[in-house]
Amino acid sequence: xxxxxxxxxxxxxxxxxxxxxxxxxxxxxxxxxxxxxxxxxxxxxxxxxxxxxxxxxxxxxxxxxxxxxxxxxxxxxxxxxxxxxxxxxxxxxxxxxxxxxxxxxxxxxxxxxxxxxxxxxxxxxxxxxxxxxxxxxxxxxxxxxxxxxxxxxxxxxxxxxxxxxxxxx
Numbered sequence: 001x002x003x004x005x006x007x008x009x010x011x012x013x014x015x016x017x018x019x020x021x022x023x024x025x026x027x028x029x030x031x032x033x034x035x036x037x038x039x040x041x042x043x044x045x046x047x048x049x050x051x052x053x054x055x056x057x058x059x060x061x062x063x064x065x066x067x068x069x070x071x072x073x074x075x076x077x078x079x080x081x082x083x084x085x086x087x088x089x090x091x092x093x094x095x096x097x098x099x100x101x102x103x104x105x106x107x108x109x110x111x112x113x114x115x116x117x118x119x120x121x122x123x124x125x126x127x128x129x130x131x132x133x134x135x136x137x138x139x140x141x142x143x144x145x146x147x148x149x150x151x152x153x154x155x156x157x158x159x160x161x162x163x164x165x166x167x168x169x
Contacts, residue, residue: 011043011073015066016116018050019136020058038137039065041073042120048147049073050117050140077150082124085153089131090146095138096131099146113139121147 018038025032035058042048051068055061079085081104090097097114102125110118110128113136118126130139157164 011047013041013043013047013070014120015039015041015062015069016120017062017065018113018116018140020061023054035061037061037065038140039069040116040120040140041066041069042117042122044120044122046076046078046122047073048076048117048121048144050144052137074144074148076121076123076147077152077155078121078123079152082122083126084123084147085150088146088150090142090144090149092142092145093133093135093138095133095135095142097139097142097146098129098131099143100127100129102127111139112136114143116140117143117147 018040021036023034023036034054034056037053038050039053039062040048040050049069049072051065051072053061053064053068055064077085083101084099087100090099104125106125106127108115108118108124108126110126111130114128114130117140118128133139153164153167157167
């Protein structure tokens with residue numbers, strides 16, 4: 001796993017709010033309402049992250065979610081036609097997201113939560129399928145987990161101590 005710390009201040013990050021939920025806490029005097037926002041940020045150039053923000057007001061929850069996402073940025077390996085380098089299944093909890101390499105011109109074939117992540121990562125050609133849980137938060141985190149674990153052919157060759165053409169043979 002690559003654990004490179006990315007300085008979010010030097011990246012031009014876009015944000016996308018995946019979900020806003022109203023959560024309720026029942027207390028002695030009645031109910032307390034708060035909001036939870038799931039936010040995905042990315043620079044459309046190989047960096048993406050997701051965060052959760054909770055607050056009494058929606059804009060404040062979104063701001064907190066964006067800050068949390070900027071702390072959790074990951075680098076995504078992409079190939080020459082802006083697709084993933086190989087097929088992979090990302091997992092988080094009971095959610096699994098299958099990501100399949102796609103040729104140029106395919107576009108982004110993905111459901112809502114996974115689409116937000118792959119678009120902000122800068123992937124333009126991919127096919128995804130959400131397996132297991134349909135929970136938005138878990139699907140987003142499973143997608144990011146899968147993208148984080150992708151390796152380029154050069155990385156695989158270096159890890160195995162072989163040349164790049166030997167990997168494709």
